[in-house]
Amino acid sequence: MANATAVINLDIEGPKISRHLYGHFAEHLGRCIYGGFWVGEDSPIPNEGGIRLDVVEALRALNIPNLRWPGGCFADEYHWKDGIGPRDQRPRMVNTHWGNVEENNHFGTHEFMALCELLGAEPYISGNMGSGTVQEMSEWVEYLTRDGDSPMVRLRKANGREEPWRVKFWGIGNETWGCGGNMRAEYSADLSRQYATYCRDHGDNKLYRIASGATDADYKWTETLMQQISCFGCEATPKNFFQGLSFHYYTLAGPWEAKGSATVFDTDDYYRTMASAQKIDRIITGHSTVMDCYDPGRTVGLVLDEWGTWWDVEPGTNPGFLYQQNTLRDALVAGTHFDIFHRHADRLYMANIAQTVNVLQAMVLTDGDALVLTPTYHVFEMNKGHQDAASLAVHLRTEGARRRVGDAELDTLSASASVKDGSVLISLSNLDAEEPAEVTLDLRGGSIGEATARILTADGLQAHNTAANPAAVRPRPFDGLKATGQGLALTLPPHSFLTVQTSLG
Numbered sequence: 001m002a003n004a005t006a007v008i009n010l011d012i013e014g015p016k017i018s019r020h021l022y023g024h025f026a027e028h029l030g031r032c033i034y035g036g037f038w039v040g041e042d043s044p045i046p047n048e049g050g051i052r053l054d055v056v057e058a059l060r061a062l063n064i065p066n067l068r069w070p071g072g073c074f075a076d077e078y079h080w081k082d083g084i085g086p087r088d089q090r091p092r093m094v095n096t097h098w099g100n101v102e103e104n105n106h107f108g109t110h111e112f113m114a115l116c117e118l119l120g121a122e123p124y125i126s127g128n129m130g131s132g133t134v135q136e137m138s139e140w141v142e143y144l145t146r147d148g149d150s151p152m153v154r155l156r157k158a159n160g161r162e163e164p165w166r167v168k169f170w171g172i173g174n175e176t177w178g179c180g181g182n183m184r185a186e187y188s189a190d191l192s193r194q195y196a197t198y199c200r201d202h203g204d205n206k207l208y209r210i211a212s213g214a215t216d217a218d219y220k221w222t223e224t225l226m227q228q229i230s231c232f233g234c235e236a237t238p239k240n241f242f243q244g245l246s247f248h249y250y251t252l253a254g255p256w257e258a259k260g261s262a263t264v265f266d267t268d269d270y271y272r273t274m275a276s277a278q279k280i281d282r283i284i285t286g287h288s289t290v291m292d293c294y295d296p297g298r299t300v301g302l303v304l305d306e307w308g309t310w311w312d313v314e315p316g317t318n319p320g321f322l323y324q325q326n327t328l329r330d331a332l333v334a335g336t337h338f339d340i341f342h343r344h345a346d347r348l349y350m351a352n353i354a355q356t357v358n359v360l361q362a363m364v365l366t367d368g369d370a371l372v373l374t375p376t377y378h379v380f381e382m383n384k385g386h387q388d389a390a391s392l393a394v395h396l397r398t399e400g401a402r403r404r405v406g407d408a409e410l411d412t413l414s415a416s417a418s419v420k421d422g423s424v425l426i427s428l429s430n431l432d433a434e435e436p437a438e439v440t441l442d443l444r445g446g447s448i449g450e451a452t453a454r455i456l457t458a459d460g461l462q463a464h465n466t467a468a469n470p471a472a473v474r475p476r477p478f479d480g481l482k483a484t485g486q487g488l489a490l491t492l493p494p495h496s497f498l499t500v501q502t503s504l505g
């Protein structure tokens with residue numbers, strides 16, 4: 001059994017954990033939008049203006065800070081003017097990236113903004129740089145955010161929306177190294193500068209422009225983009241063209257060609273998955289280090305706008321729809337990511353799980369009128385108190401909490417902590433598949449009030465929720481907290497995620 005002491009100084013606050021690290025992603029892919037978020041006004045499934053209300057209700061409990069849309073790869077073949085005006089007159093297109101299915105454009109700009117309003121989430125719009133034009137992107141910003149009178153404002157008003165919306169987050173392309181145009185980094189950097197120039201701040205709506213960045217550990221891409229971040233010498237005070245730089249990282253148990261099943265896997269697959277998840281720490285450090293060279297004042301945010309597990313699609317489903325089940329393993333991947341994100345709060349500004357409904361590592365799965373909350377959903381819910389809290393460094397001293405996984409080492413204990421308005425939240429994961437871990441929380445620099453804990457675990461790593469058994473994996477109260485002279489002690493069962501909530505005394 002592993003032993004660990006986690007030393008936390010309650011009186012030394014670290015950088016703020018941006019709430020946007022708990023961001024989401026909805027693409028026109030498979031059943032994420034159609035059948036997931038959107039059922040149409042005539043559906044027997046309860047909806048508001050076509051948007052599914054059971055999905056909205058479930059997601060509101062997560063305090064979703066932002067929602068990225070319309071892609072992904074789809075964003076770079078999406079032409080926004082096809083998605084406005086009377087629905088029955090909207091042009092159709094083929095979604096060539098995802099299943100070659102026909103897209104009827106019934107879910108467009110107005111529907112997305114209504115969805116964000118229902119969720120209480122900020123919109124993050126991903127503009128088309130791969131097959132669109134500078135004018136098209138510029139006009140989309142004008143349509144959404146300009147007040148007064150202008151051609152795009154008149155068009156918006158004709159479509160029933162008087163007031164401009166507020167949109168902060170604006171993506172300039174997506175995966176430009178691949179599906180977004182197969183560009184070289186140098187070309188992508190120049191093009192991003194050009195597009196960003198014409199994505200104007202209208203009135204007091206200030207855009208946070210996010211340049212499409214690297215995949216995985218492609219630090220060279222990040223360096224090339226960072227070299228072009230501002231026009232040094234053009235103005236007395238150089239201004240950044242983009243405020244954020246993205247990168248993507250997916251967790252797999254092996255190579256892309258052999259991703260494996262979401263639910264049928266063995267312990268070795270599980271440990272490989274966890275080792276792959278923990279790699280994100282090194283990768284964030286790599287990108288941040290490169291960014292520090294060009295932006296030592298950290299004015300540019302690092303944005304991981306796609307992350308999560310990627311398995312084979314569920315048997316019998318469309319391979320282009322990326323529909324996968326979600327087990328306790330996925331939940332532990334999420335918990336581990338969040339601990340790492342919190343440690344990088346000084347540079348990592350936003351992260352978006354791929355994707356929110358029915359695609360990849362989803363929060364909710366729908367089937368007709370049925371809705372199931374996944375184990376990953378529960379991690380987002382249990383961790384929501386970290387949003388916009390001050391991070392507290394966790395110094396972990398462990399014994400026996402390491403495993404060799406191929407040529408990598410896996411830390412089987414993971415933790416993070418934060419404080420907000422006098423309320424302390426500590427997240428702990430025991431990633432060991434078989435062994436429990438004894439953990440002492442050595443809380444210094446302050447006293448605490450009463451502590452409560454919740455635990456997410458199950459008999460097997462493969463446990464998952466279905467319509468027939470929707471609560472196989474769900475958080476339960478944990479009554480194993482023991483007060484010590486200077487904190488708390490507990491035994492973490494194998495493969496478990498746990499949160500401790502307390503207050504500063």
Ligand code: AHR
Nearest residue numbers: 071072073074174175354
């Ligand atoms: O999330 C699925 C796809 O993964 C996105 O469309 C793309 O950006 C990435 O390759």
